[in-house]
Amino acid sequence: MKDEGSAATVRYLGTKKKLLDSIEAAARRVGFHGGTMCDLFAGTAVVGRHFRALGSRVAAMDLMACSFVFQKVFLEIERLPEFRGLGDLAAAGIAAPEERIAALGEAGTRRLPGDPLPLLRVLYHLETRLEPCDGILTRQYSPAGCAGRKFLRPERARRLDAILLEIRDWRERARIDDVEEILLLAATIDAADRIANISGTYGAFHKEWQVNTAYEADLRIPALVAGPRGSAAQGDSLAWIPEVEADLLYIDPPYNTRQYPNNYHLLELIARIPRTLDLAALEASIAGKTGLVPWSEQASKLCVGRGTTCRDAFQSILARTRIPRVVISYNEEGIITRAEFMEMLAEYAGVARAKLRGALEEISYRRFRSDRDGRLARTGAGRRYRVVPGRARDEVREWLFAVAKRKERRPRARVAQLQ
Numbered sequence: 001m002k003d004e005g006s007a008a009t010v011r012y013l014g015t016k017k018k019l020l021d022s023i024e025a026a027a028r029r030v031g032f033h034g035g036t037m038c039d040l041f042a043g044t045a046v047v048g049r050h051f052r053a054l055g056s057r058v059a060a061m062d063l064m065a066c067s068f069v070f071q072k073v074f075l076e077i078e079r080l081p082e083f084r085g086l087g088d089l090a091a092a093g094i095a096a097p098e099e100r101i102a103a104l105g106e107a108g109t110r111r112l113p114g115d116p117l118p119l120l121r122v123l124y125h126l127e128t129r130l131e132p133c134d135g136i137l138t139r140q141y142s143p144a145g146c147a148g149r150k151f152l153r154p155e156r157a158r159r160l161d162a163i164l165l166e167i168r169d170w171r172e173r174a175r176i177d178d179v180e181e182i183l184l185l186a187a188t189i190d191a192a193d194r195i196a197n198i199s200g201t202y203g204a205f206h207k208e209w210q211v212n213t214a215y216e217a218d219l220r221i222p223a224l225v226a227g228p229r230g231s232a233a234q235g236d237s238l239a240w241i242p243e244v245e246a247d248l249l250y251i252d253p254p255y256n257t258r259q260y261p262n263n264y265h266l267l268e269l270i271a272r273i274p275r276t277l278d279l280a281a282l283e284a285s286i287a288g289k290t291g292l293v294p295w296s297e298q299a300s301k302l303c304v305g306r307g308t309t310c311r312d313a314f315q316s317i318l319a320r321t322r323i324p325r326v327v328i329s330y331n332e333e334g335i336i337t338r339a340e341f342m343e344m345l346a347e348y349a350g351v352a353r354a355k356l357r358g359a360l361e362e363i364s365y366r367r368f369r370s371d372r373d374g375r376l377a378r379t380g381a382g383r384r385y386r387v388v389p390g391r392a393r394d395e396v397r398e399w400l401f402a403v404a405k406r407k408e409r410r411p412r413a414r415v416a417q418l419q
């Protein structure tokens, strides 16, 4: 178990970890100063976690099972669990517990009521006292399996398999409750992601082992925050939106054609292992070079590049929501254009497009390139991106739209009649 720090969040395409302050400022600009916030495309749930820490209730949703795990952990947990069902195990001593607790830091669990020791002890048990074993991860995502996929080193995969089977067994025998299970699962997903042989997504693995793959699969306590209890959900936000009541709608949709379930299938699979009844059937469904799990039910219309499917899907959100304020994150290289956004937002707000001046903030950042991509780019052979005139190479902009609906005019009181 790592002595310093609590678990960060996984590497995730489009995560807004670095834009939290800008998103908060945008929400304030449109008059959100607390209340309920809806995180419609939650991903790692870091945005919702930020708003919860500020005192808002957050209602979140995403298509992904791994996102559901993060949402539960960051938005719903109110107290550190005691792991009573594990009896002696959670009470067993571990080395230097005070140091480990102190190392969790200000952003860690210390702000949440309850004692972190039982959780630390259980993580320690999972990390150090289990016999490594061959399971789905070893057979399907390490070179020890016949498909030879190189996402995890075999010895690391065996450890993770042992951890997942233990969590599954505890759950089946009702030795842990839902909160305890979800915390352990979040720590396992985080550990797997830190040692995976990828750069950014699971759409491909490296041919050579990267340095991080040799790290221990250490389990860290997720960076929990205290705040009002929110709600987590896995499902299609397009179907959910008409019924959501909130004061602020935050929309961070995918911006290109990369579908999340086939770029994060390994994390998705880990999230499903403890609760899948027929693990053999799940394993039998794994196929292809990267070991995809069937994902068509999780395909998103917002990742469709051709025609108007993506724009229409987005428009249907704004057209059907009753939430009076919206903040939208999008990348300038995305499928929907700036002009399309302005048109949709003018309609949502009930004002002319000209009145939306000031609704868009542009935030510059350096494009992420994987190590290999970066090396090849220097020799001119890497992936080519258009350089916008007047910009630095690799400079891209994130758009942040913030708009409030025009207030309905109240009918004037008929003074004469009342007198």
Ligand SMILES: C[S@@+](CC[C@H](N)C(=O)[O-])C[C@H]1O[C@@H](n2cnc3c(N)ncnc32)[C@H](O)[C@@H]1O
Pocket (backbone or CB within 6 Å): 012, 013, 014, 015, 016, 017, 040, 041, 042, 043, 044, 045, 046, 047, 061, 062, 063, 064, 067, 235, 236, 237, 238, 252, 253, 254, 255, 260, 261, 300, 301, 302
């Ligand atoms: C850009 S990411 C969100 C990142 C997140 N804000 C963060 O900071 O981690 C987009 C997310 O939208 C989800 N998604 C795409 N289409 C969806 C839909 N129709 N309903 C729910 N979630 C969807 C994807 O699974 C993905 O997690």
